[in-house]
Amino acid sequence: MRTLTVPRRPTAGLREALVLVAVSLGQFLIQLDLTIVNVALPSIGADLGVSASGLQWVVDGYNVAMASLLLIGGRLGDRSGHKRVYLVGIAVFALGSGLCAVAPTAGALTASRILQGIGAAIELPATLAILSHTFTDPRRRAQAMGIWASVAGSSLVIGPVLGGALVAAFGWRSVFVVNLPVVVLVALLTVRTVRAGGIERGVRSLDVRGQMLGSAALALLAGGAIEGGRLGFASALPAGLLVAGALALVGFVVAERRHPDPVLPLGYFRNAGYAAANVNGFVMGFATIGLLFVFSLFFQQVQGFSPVGAGARFLPLTVAFVITGPVVGRLIDRLGHRMPMASGAVLLAVGALLLLRVDAGSGLAPVGWPFVLIGVGYGLLSTPMAAAVMGAVPPERAGMASSTNLTARLVGGVFGIAVLGASLPNTVVGAPDFPQRFVDGLHAALIAAAVVAMAGAVVALRGRADR
Template sequence: MRTRWLALAALCFAELLVMVDNTIVNVALPTMARDLDAGISGLQWIVDAYTLVFAGLLLTGGYLGDRFGHRRMLLTGIAGFAVVSVLAASSQTLGQLIASRGGLGLFAALVFPATLAIITSIFTEPKQRAAAVGIWAATSGIAVAVGPVLGGWLLEHYSWSSVFWVNLPMAVVAAAAIVLVVPGTRPESVSRFDAIGLVLSIMGLGLLTYSVIEGPHFGWTDPRTIGGLVVAGIALGLFAWRELAIEHPILNIRLFANRRFAAAAGMISVAFFALFGFIFLITQFFQAVKGYGPFEAGLRTLPFALVMAVFSPVAMALAHRFGPRMVSVVGALLMSGGFALVEVSSRMSGYWELIIWSMSLMAMGLAFISGPCTQVIMDALTPEQAGAGSAVNDTTREIGGTLGVAVLGSVLTSVYTSGVGERLADLGVPQAATGIAEDSVMSGVEVAARAPSEVAQQLRFAVQDVFVEGLHSAVWVAVAVTAAAALAAAYFLRGVPSGRANGTPTIVDDPAVLDVEGEAVAVRP
């Protein structure tokens, strides 16, 4: 019994290693923008190169774990993650860093699905499994908030490369713990790998993300933007068609015919869409508008981790008592309310008066969505689907996060680029300096700092005000998406049992137990 929980701790630490890299670079973005001459789209790619490759290869990672053993793939992923971290830390150009971030995403895709698959294999008793999955889900959310704090502290003492060097000691600790306390897993008998499906999924997701990120720069009506979105839609449509047509798909699309499974996966995707996008924006707000240093900015994201840690077990207990539907609906409304609070913020808004409360509501909402919806997803899987099924769960998170940074970042870019150009031109700023300010808000602050003293403050306020206008526009998207998710969860998660009697029921994907609507019903063990 004790070994089982030690194994959970080791697996959660491995999960922490790869999840922290989703957000640890956020507080370093202003420094990277200056050192690597990166505009807003370059900064988006530093973040999204990791999450895009991570999301695109998670299904492959789950398949390889099923075929060769999840523990073996877990250790392989950790080792590769450490090696590529050295390359990322040694990057001299923006292109090198983006490529290294993609490499980190590749090995993270081996680690992440293996952690949840092993957890579901070693925790067989329903209540213990629910608790373990809740801890795993909480770790994922906490890691998202720990990243900026750790990154900020490192940047206060070292260069931006330190956010990658720190992966090495963490990888050593994770690998040692796994070798000592995590049991080996037997490879499953799996079918031939669907390489065509993998290529179509990566092509579709890659083109979609690229088109959204570069849309503000090419123009939303530019043939490159429209063409990229159309081809992405075609590729994803072909991927779905192929997965339905072949006997052994890498992604079991039929699972999404179960409205509860689909709704739970969608809720997680929406939550991480909003969260990743907001962290990308708020860390720049803290440094460019509020003037905080990297560590101060990272420290001010800590409420995410603290609130997640407190409310994740509460969410699982409430889901066990009242069912995941009610809990996840409340979670989506809490997130929507937290984002709505940001809409009343301004350049002068205080952290303790407003911002901390909005962030706390978002984190509480994430806790109410993540654990209960993860449990719904995993209850829909047979043991043979553990690897690929956990990869579906992980993929929804990473795709949501990738698109969150892309969409919210692009809304901000569209508003900021057009607004700051007009504002600075009205103030008589030369075209060359205005062009520099349009690259990113940190470039705008730098232009203001180099201006004559009598106009420097006026220019800085103009840049900051335009950035806040862009922030408001981007956050409106998050408000709308999370509010719509609450309505969707209320409808599509109806009928999910609370599990108050005889343990937590299991949602099975078996035609023998389908109800008259063609959906899986709860079957008590």
């Protein structure tokens, strides 16, 4: 008689590994869509007739939607369970990706990118929270977060290279189609291996006012930064958006102080390490995402590289980051969070300043070695930040802590693209003076990135609560 065998559930070690794969791939997809679109921008502009400012919204529509809703995404995970919320976010992200792939106009593409960002905002905080609940040992958790950060950061090189190859072979729409099979794999792994949990008990009421004011503040401030880069910060539209965003931010702080169960408990910022990690999240996003944006345009519009060639120029940066990430997890166990964060911010600044040697005719070396330093700096920053914020809160607030730090990173990226992008010229591509004017603007952007990075290093050194 043949014995009926029941498939065994994964062993504890295998389950942990598969959970790490599931959340790392989810984070990878979100990061990928921050970078893969950059090399497709010239093709999108030519096909849909989009101006430079319109292309900026194609990038930042995704970023702004994600940044403005991350706090809500983290709160939903804490209340409803991180596994459930993660799966919902993946589904919304997949829908947005499919709509991007068939978008007939620039407006439709931007709207679909916003939908992608909404899905990412729901999904992203759950990745760190799921890791925190799965890996309960602090040392193993730090190592897992190092791998998670490295996989996500690999999108910095895979995004531009893969995007360039896809655009060259199949057109720009393929950079969105590629998300769909990965989403299916992530969903299957999540259903099979991630345990339900992470539901916060004893919540008195949802902080609806705080959630709305926080989202409005982030969206208005980000929109003001983008339009300020396009029109000038003294113009009526960006000035109005920034003032409205500042008022919403004040209202948000007041609401959070008064609510018995706030979406963002401000008391955690009294922990110096938690506060320093979130400040450096902004710094890392500002410097790295901003520099990726301006150099993607530089390689293609000034140096004339194809999308594939432009993507390949970022290889030194991401290879350095991918190698650094797992090592940093062990480094944190010995040194704490403060010194790796400060060192990472300094390396970002040094790399940006070394790039001041770049001009229109520069070869690989003047770009490659500074990119290596920036990649190592990114790795030194990313993992300690995640470990610091997750270690400063109780497990039931993991989603809140994760969403706060990720919001800081994304808001930094939005402002990095806006501020560094504002340094670039409005001269028509191909005009005789375009290359030199672009290089001059690029140098101004590099100085701004270095100043912000050094400020992050100072804050990190003052954050005494390391462990």
